[in-house]
Amino acid sequence: MSEIPHPHQHEQHSHRPDPTGSRPRVVNAEELFAGEREVWIEWAGVRYRLRITRRGKLILQK
Numbered sequence: 001m002s003e004i005p006h007p008h009q010h011e012q013h014s015h016r017p018d019p020t021g022s023r024p025r026v027v028n029a030e031e032l033f034a035g036e037r038e039v040w041i042e043w044a045g046v047r048y049r050l051r052i053t054r055r056g057k058l059i060l061q062k
Contacts, residue, residue, distance in 0.1 A: 029052075029058070032050075033052065037051055037052050038050065038051035038052070039051075041060075046062065048060055048061065048062055049061045
């Protein structure tokens with residue numbers, strides 16, 4: 001389980017440079033959730049639950 005800070009919090013994150021020089025795709029959470037509090041993501045046949053907590057954090061659970 002991992003928590004992701006709310007996008008309006010000003011925390012610095014150290015990111016390793018991508019060796020290919022490409023930038024990761026950014027997905028707007030408001031568009032992803034479309035007014036809901038959780039979405040399910042399927043990866044390699046396994047479903048993961050991504051939800052917004054009461055405190056405005058994101059939690060990914062297997």
